[in-house]
Amino acid sequence: LDAPVSGGDLGAKNGTLSIMVGGEEGAFERALPVFLKMGKNVVLQGKNGAGQYCKMANQIVIASTMLAVSEALVYGNAAGLNPRTMLKSIESGAAGSWSLSNLVPRMLDGNVSPGFYIKHFIKDMGIALDSAKELSLSLPGLELARKLYQTLAAMDRSALERAAEKAVAQLSPNTMTKATIPLEATTGADLGTQAIFLLYALERV
Template identity: 65%
Template sequence: MGKSMAKNLLQAGYNLNTYTRTKSKAVELIELGATWKDSVAELASDSDIVISIVGYPSDVEQIYLSENGVLNNLKSGSYIIDMTTSSPLLTEKIASIAKEKGIHSLDAPVSGGDIGARNGKLTIMVGGEQQAFKTVLPLFQVMGENIILQGESGAGQHTKMCNQITIASNMIGVCEAITYAEKAGLNPERVLESITTGAAGSWSLTNLAPRMIKGDYEPGFYVKHFIKDMTIALETAKEMNLTTPGLELSLSLYQRLAESGEEDSGTQALIKLFK
């Protein structure tokens, strides 16, 4: 997703520095005009706005808070935008430290998968100060369409947890519906023509169900990353004394799926447990 988002920024005319742990993944961006930086520290010191989207909260912590991380190398008055789905508590910690250094901080996790990233149609859920949001809004508008400031730092992450909680139970329903259609002797693709436009309609039903039917389990969004997201959501819900049985069930099923060797498959591979 990150490469597609960066590509859209380049094509929109922005000057882009780039760094990844695996340089080969950035070759296409470099060929399009991005400037390669050899470290996070070098990238931060040569940039006015740093945008990150990585795998896990531990990666976010390393990128921003380590000695050679962003916050120790970015100049005052700059902006950080973390678009990783991460821990709300970690987000608030990073924002607090950034504020002490005179750095503007926004958390802006996204939804829309690989398709939304490629097409610049991501949903972007933002937490942070209104003025910082207004300043970087043109960047968000290159990457997404539904862009909403939800509140102070951490609000973007909490909103993404709501998103993932909704998807978690919905994915079970999508898998059960397709399996039911097949067992009933129906053409599941024809069934989708009816139910995707009615009350059952959802992004997952429209975009992932066809992949399930075709046996296409290539990742738009990895199983292992969805497990990470659901784990954060469940832990955060427990901190708020909130019971989430649908989330717990979905997490347990995806953990079974990962244990069977599917952690690097797309989330639509959940249908394998039902078949």
């Protein structure tokens, strides 16, 4: 069986991962009790390899979503909205998503520590783009997301600290009081995927 997961560090800690499985149904049924110890949404997607394809589809959605939530954050702030109050309205509407509800609060807390590393996310986006090429598909949204994440990954610690300071200064009063780059982070590649908002603070998009 191939059984990639989604749900981040919170899903892993809480046993609420989404598990995408590829393989024979009999093998899946035998393994299901184990999967249910780790996740709440366990679905057999098809034959071997189908779980991996589903995981790539998941990463494609997340890639564009992370850009969208960052842009909504900076737009709402520039328009005079309090981003935390804005989030209360849009997270329960049609724009709602796991990333919006779980990662935007981290952004607003200035928390860029990795639940999922940017360097690993870039790797996944590359795999998805290679797979899309094999399927004769063009995915411009994913291409853009990878380009922006690569830009962030290449930033050194001093550039990241400047971006963090600027993000705090730009947001509405009391929205973000600090943004701290983890001590172990030497480049943007060592941050969590939610750190993409730092690029917007530097207007490097």
